[in-house]
Amino acid sequence: MNTPIRLPEGKLGVLTVGLGAVATTLIAGVFAIRKGMEKPIGSWSQLGTIRLGKRTENRNPLVKDFVPLNDLDKIVFGAWDIFNENAYESALHAGVLKRHKHLDPLRKELEAVKPMKAVFSSSYVKKLNGTHVKTGGTKYDQAMELMDDIRSFRETSGCDRCVMIWCASTEVYLEPSDVHQSLDKFEQAMKENDPSIAPSMIYAWAALKSGVPFANGAPNLTCDIPALEELALVMNVPIAGKDFKTGQTLMKTIIAPGLKARALGVRGWFSTNILGNRDGEVLDDPDSFKTKEVSKLSVLDNILEPDKHPVLYKDLYHKVRINYYPPHGDNKESWDNIDITGWMGYQMQIKINFLCRDSILAAPVVLDLALFLDLAQRAGMSGIQEWLSFYFKSPHAAKGLPPQHDIFKQLMKLENTLRHLQGEDLITHLGLDYYQEFIEA
């Protein structure tokens, strides 16, 4: 990492696929922060600090003062959506933000964010029916139209660089297949309208081909395939994914490492969710749920490693349920029951009830990913950005590398990557030297 990081000049364009609850919450939030109405709570890139050097040096700058991130004042937003509603209208429908307090004062700015027509097919998201969509042509043609959209957006918004983030619904479950194995085959398949090419892949291809970093906030396969990994390297563009880590899985990747740290056994982990937003509706379709379930289930095995700790985890029964429950709207609520085993086999239970707000947790994740992907690109880092695993339920890692789900190892990786980029010592928390000095004194 000897090349200096290019500084963020001009404006950064943040393009979201989907202008629904998550995207509008992000956009309204950034506008509110610019006006001094709110602080960027939930954004580690904005409010987090990073320790440098020894504890006694007391160097703990804000992350955003430590690495050259794009400033929040210099972001422009663009989006695609299957409904032709501007960000104000869509935010009203989403019901996440308070109208009097947060939407009306930002109405003008929000109304100016109008969605471009989406690439969409209800074969991939069965519960939705879009009306504001690109029609005609092959998947390859649609990708070309997206590239045109990106070009126009750059010109009209006058931004210097762009990033694209998938903030749309979960697609039906797809296994990687032959057409995903190389870029050539993939592009051929696009031209032939192969059903293995999901809309999210078309977006990702168009982004990468346009030199735009791409992050995938849903559990869809999308760019977690050799073809698009290859394209990212060819184009020298960073990619990251997949599935924003919020709510229940966030808690799971916080707590499971803690139980493992203490060598406590886990016999069962039952997780249920109730939520009433569009996401909940989409996940009522078993095919979309399967995609999500696979993403959610993998977490525990990876963290607890039953093969390495058979006494503790070999019989772990893990069950995840998602229930569409309209009375809660966007206020997703999770309930977990964890059956743990302690000394001499005695049983204990932990029950966690998280009354969360889905989009409120997701919005700052989108912001951080946009800023860090942009940083990565300016730092010359391309392909899979495993150091951003911190933000994902199913971290995208190099082939053959087990993904890291433990949020604390993810954070360590994130922090040490930034330290490394800026030439600071990596932190190991060894700290024996404090005591050696003490002894010698």
Next chain:
Amino acid sequence: MNTPIRLPEGKLGVLTVGLGAVATTLIAGVFAIRKGMEKPIGSWSQLGTIRLGKRTENRNPLVKDFVPLNDLDKIVFGAWDIFNENAYESALHAGVLKRHKHLDPLRKELEAVKPMKAVFSSSYVKKLNGTHVKTGGTKYDQAMELMDDIRSFRETSGCDRCVMIWCASTEVYLEPSDVHQSLDKFEQAMKENDPSIAPSMIYAWAALKSGVPFANGAPNLTCDIPALEELALVMNVPIAGKDFKTGQTLMKTIIAPGLKARALGVRGWFSTNILGNRDGEVLDDPDSFKTKEVSKLSVLDNILEPDKHPVLYKDLYHKVRINYYPPHGDNKESWDNIDITGWMGYQMQIKINFLCRDSILAAPVVLDLALFLDLAQRAGMSGIQEWLSFYFKSPHAAKGLPPQHDIFKQLMKLENTLRHLQGEDLITHLGLDYYQEFIEA
């Protein structure tokens, strides 16, 4: 750390102050493990693995195979208690372990563990009234008697080395005072029966003076004073403390770092406990509770660092309650309500209900501390062992160093200390090399 670690030869004597619920659960467990009846669940030293080298090297030995720990088969137990009940009788009264399944099959071995007379004064633990106590003489004289006890124990049990662990009740709140500031003053105060010298200090002094490492499992001041820190260095003996991290605080130090990692605000954290064992009864006394409360309250401030993150934590309202509730016996149950703040100030709540078993969680902590303190001594490490912070609610750190409460940083510190002792690379979770190789290939 160039001196090789002396290997554990002969037997290790584990001396517990208190032969109550925690100690008898430990002892019965070790006996059950030796007989193959149970596995050492909850003991990181026995079941934990430690990653060495790069992820792709797949080197993950068990901790106990990596560093030369004393074997469980070569432990002998001794104890002091204020009641003259052997370990079998005391375990029956404690009601932690199942009689048919776990006590009767071990009856003979347990009955052989008989307590020595305790140093005790009900001025320091108001709810208890001991009958099996040393009487007469000054505090200094009592310390001498304890040293005699240690000597006799060594002889009769034939052990090579000893460690002492405080597994007794919480004493009333004491502030460090003048007599605690140097070893000379301390020893003078012992001779003068100064009320600032609590029983736990007498035990610690006797241990250190006998060359026996000492760990403090309660929130008492004990050896967290300059006088005993000095003695530990003089005698070249390791010490660690204080207050075993189990139950609610364990969960707190797991979850708080997770919230902070995500830059989520915390407005309030309400923690209540119900428990019905002797510990609960002792803590019903406001003076003992104060000692515990101070220990429990410090955790959040240290992890969240409101001064560094005023937007997120400056208004944090933290309240901890402990309620004596006999119906639950040793089955301590905690309930936490955490009020968190997300993007744009929206409020969320996390509620955690932990149905735990106090002694079941504490016993393997005692075991690990005994084994690691013994390791430290054989490795020539003396004084405060901050790398054992992992096991404590109020980690004892060098003067001027803020204690580290984040359990994941504590684990990192513990693991990297072991790697360091064995000459392995420290782990930083950077991992960029996997991707550079990928790129170059």
Next chain:
Amino acid sequence: MNTPIRLPEGKLGVLTVGLGAVATTLIAGVFAIRKGMEKPIGSWSQLGTIRLGKRTENRNPLVKDFVPLNDLDKIVFGAWDIFNENAYESALHAGVLKRHKHLDPLRKELEAVKPMKAVFSSSYVKKLNGTHVKTGGTKYDQAMELMDDIRSFRETSGCDRCVMIWCASTEVYLEPSDVHQSLDKFEQAMKENDPSIAPSMIYAWAALKSGVPFANGAPNLTCDIPALEELALVMNVPIAGKDFKTGQTLMKTIIAPGLKARALGVRGWFSTNILGNRDGEVLDDPDSFKTKEVSKLSVLDNILEPDKHPVLYKDLYHKVRINYYPPHGDNKESWDNIDITGWMGYQMQIKINFLCRDSILAAPVVLDLALFLDLAQRAGMSGIQEWLSFYFKSPHAAKGLPPQHDIFKQLMKLENTLRHLQGEDLITHLGLDYYQEFIEA
């Protein structure tokens, strides 16, 4: 009710269909009570009291001292089951009762209870595969075999009267059809092996035809059809059903009347269950779950009456989930989230976590039903016994009468029925007279 109640002479035979977790828990419990090892906790008939007359009269006899119930010492047990295990073996497998404490001391008596061969077809309970079943012949022939079983049981056990209780699994969902509309059609259908005749109906028919009262502890249709209602009247035998009210639904019928009493609105009620016993396994089959779901869902509408209280309940979203979760075994756990609306439309939430034990709650319900059905028969009451609604999730009521689910109205009905049987004044809780006397004084 002028005819005096015939006193319980001789022994009562309690015949359970199914000798699984519920039946063996009942049987072991009755044996334990007889030996003075336990008290009949959970049995209102044994431990409940009933107020008679005015409050100031202080007449509150035990229920069992007020009405002439069969004595627990004079019960003999019989059962049918699809597995050939005696009650001791089956109880061990069920894992409900502690072996050392409760099964071994009763081993001899339990081993003496051996199941008769069951009428069974896996078309009606898809997840089970019985081996100890009657084969060959039509459904009518099987019913005849059951009547022979009853006759033999009476003779060998020497009992004076019998009752039969369905304690077996939930059958697949059946709608009432033409063959259920009259006794003639029903008996013809039995002879023709009509698939509308489920095994539980064959048992019920055989019981009634033998003059044996019948209660249905599962949500199956069973005797909730005109044909068997007719047979009950013809034979002068009482019947009651259906689906034992335990666990989550018990709580629901306690809490919903309370919310309604206070005119609090309910927008949503989400109920989830985790359980790992055979019942959970059977309900993993969607067809069996449907039968259960219909039974569980009807409760709220009946209690809250949205048509009479549209402002409060017309938008109620009620969802019930059951999840097979093996780590919990018979320890069924429910979690409910209730979204309630108060003054000026403000929202509140109630969350209930019930860590229950399925068979422990069900066993005393079976006992009470057996004793009260026997009482009813001796009192000359035949047909549907609506006053036993108290014990059921889906109370069987006369055609055209809405079933009463409110547990407090059910209790009132139960108590006033007993008062009525014994010629005591019914209680109305008016109580103005206390104050009129006061005023006049």
Next chain:
Amino acid sequence: MNTPIRLPEGKLGVLTVGLGAVATTLIAGVFAIRKGMEKPIGSWSQLGTIRLGKRTENRNPLVKDFVPLNDLDKIVFGAWDIFNENAYESALHAGVLKRHKHLDPLRKELEAVKPMKAVFSSSYVKKLNGTHVKTGGTKYDQAMELMDDIRSFRETSGCDRCVMIWCASTEVYLEPSDVHQSLDKFEQAMKENDPSIAPSMIYAWAALKSGVPFANGAPNLTCDIPALEELALVMNVPIAGKDFKTGQTLMKTIIAPGLKARALGVRGWFSTNILGNRDGEVLDDPDSFKTKEVSKLSVLDNILEPDKHPVLYKDLYHKVRINYYPPHGDNKESWDNIDITGWMGYQMQIKINFLCRDSILAAPVVLDLALFLDLAQRAGMSGIQEWLSFYFKSPHAAKGLPPQHDIFKQLMKLENTLRHLQGEDLITHLGLDYYQEFIEA
């Protein structure tokens, strides 16, 4: 009850002692209902229905259509408070109602409700310091001033009748003493400024003396003393109390009767509350808490009657805690753990987490009490109104009568009283006749 009930003519004056969270929530709500903005949710008098006659008659009028209650359109509000803020200002400070949605549209009406100067002494409520208080004179003189206030209010508001409801803070614990035993002694003590005469008693005396019914919403002794019971009869005025039943105790009186109905044992019941409003602050004072604790603790014993059911309840350990927790404001939250015992002594647990809103639950209780006390007076009922027990944590009953806490018996009593007043048959839920007709048909 042969005298016909006088119809409500003219306007009803509702006088609240205290114009804080509860009173302003009530007042704003009534204004909002009048304007058609909201429905009177939580008010049984307005939205409840009452069944008349047999189930098959289908007669279920609204309560307010069945008995002649004062109309919501014909209420005028008055109040005393220790702070000189009008209802708009006070409601803003209380933070219960949404400003944009509920306070600003009603601003004019709310501002018109201005408090009269209060009778107050911080000896009785230690955490508050009022500034808008009557000064000088004896307690008797202050009572006279209150009577003047009532007279002026009647004149300026033009109301026909008044009721007074204590909606102010909990006073310190007082035992009934000699001066409370007769009206003469009481009035003498007022003149002598006896400390046994608390401010709430002065209000009650002034109300009764003015012919105004009085209800006590706090756990203070107030009119639960012979002197004021006597005055109520002398003046022919109804009284009711004490301590509005909301939140945790409401749930307790719903659930405890359910457990008892099923003869389930209760070994322990731990109840904790967190709340951050003025009420929480006041209860942080141990003397005020004691008053509340006595009120809250009596509930279980009365419902479960351990003396009648020693097997089930004799060892019940009941603990109630209230914690001041500012982050929650008026959003009182309770958590209960109930340890129950079932068949053969097996243990189960119920945990209830109620996220409630204190004033939202209390406001409609105040409304119903005002309307029913007014009804009682028009019906010629004087003295203690035990039939209003439904609304209180510590129901005021005639001397020697155990108060009834079971909410379902309370509701029965309330309903049957109304049926009795209107000459309808009392309901007993016997219902055997439905089946006798069936049999005969």
